[in-house]
Amino acid sequence: MDALAPLSFAIGIVVLLVGLIVNPLVIAPLGGAITLVAAAAWARGSGRAPSAEPVQPDATGEERFTRSRLLERATLGLGGLVALGVAVPVAGFAVLPSFLGQRRRPVDLGPIAAFPEGEYVVATFRADPQAGEISQRSAYVRNNGLVGDLPSFTIMSSRCTHVGCPTQPNGPLFPHQRRAERTSGGEVALVPAQPAGFGCPCHGSQFDNEGNRTAGPAPRALDRYEFSIRNGHLSLGRLYSVSTVDGTGAQAEIRSFALKGDGEPATGPESWLYPIDPPS
Ligand code: FES
Structure with a gap:
């Protein structure tokens, strides 16, 4: 023994x-x-x-x-x-x-005036200009107005939290109103949208306007970006994960977590056992 x-x-x-x-x-x-x-x-x-x-x-x-x-x-x-x-x-x-030097750098999305209050804009940008097109990402950006003296934004990744397909707004996009902002990180395309939630074409996950999962196999809400305002420009910071959002816009209560992987739940017993999948 x-x-x-x-x-x-x-x-x-x-x-x-x-x-x-x-x-x-x-x-x-x-x-x-x-x-x-x-x-x-x-x-x-x-x-x-x-x-x-x-x-x-x-x-x-x-x-x-x-x-x-x-x-x-x-x-x-x-x-x-x-x-x-x-x-x-x-x-x-x-x-x-x-x-x-591989740490994520802030991404300049352009002047905050390019984001009308209360409306969603789909921003497409390069997360790492040196990596080129392979680092192209999209984010749903909504200007929530001021909270006190500080601007408030909701900024969600378009990447589905199931296995990473790009989600789409459920509702009209207005490509003819597209704006191209020249920023320090390259060109950023801004396309206004009027979504009634967001949907994933791959396996049917659905998310509401705050990013909460409402249907499908996605294990959590859409991931969000931290942000800051630099010289009047909206700047994206790190991504983080979210289990649920209560309320809307600047008043929302966000249950946030360090960034999770594709298909990884943010809370509950499944998150403790991840990546051990239960037998189906
Ligand atoms: S990748 Fe979106 S539902 Fe599967």
Whole structure:
């Protein structure tokens, strides 16, 4: 039994590291628990009195490793290699972008006067001008007017939260009123719209005018952008995820979360188990 403790310890470390990537709420604590239990068993085993039988020297006069000792060291070495194999890529993905300048930059959408109060505008822009067309994105932007002295905007990503298809406004678009704003990040196209919600053509998800999911397989509301006003221009910041929105416009109560992945629920038991999908 004592020989299994190092193996369990190594498995616990691997489960912990994998859990930190795929599910920090369920799998990572499970890995932590396995690691702790195995470590306790291991410490208890190694704290016992050593065997009364002395280790016999072999014919060459050198002491031999016992089989359990060899197994223990091999397990530790193997566990360490697996842990490194998991940890190094994770650390690389977390740290490298800041060295390579890959952090998301604010996107200038043009002067706030280009967004009439109370109306939706579909803004199409390049999230990363250096990456070119591949970084083209669309956002639904509504000017909610002033709250005190501060402008309020609702800015939602058009990307469906199911598997990422571009949603469309349910209602007329006015392409003949299209405006092209020349900004520091390139041209931004602004097309007025009068949506009665937004729909996804891929699998039929529907969202209301605040981005709440009303039908279909999407697991949460439309993601939103943080924003700021810089020199009279509307500037997009980071994306974040939303489970639900109560109320509308500047008075809305938004339940927000760090950005989730495609198909990832923001709340509830399914979000704890993600990405483990229940059998269908
Ligand atoms: S991608 Fe939108 S419903 Fe599937």
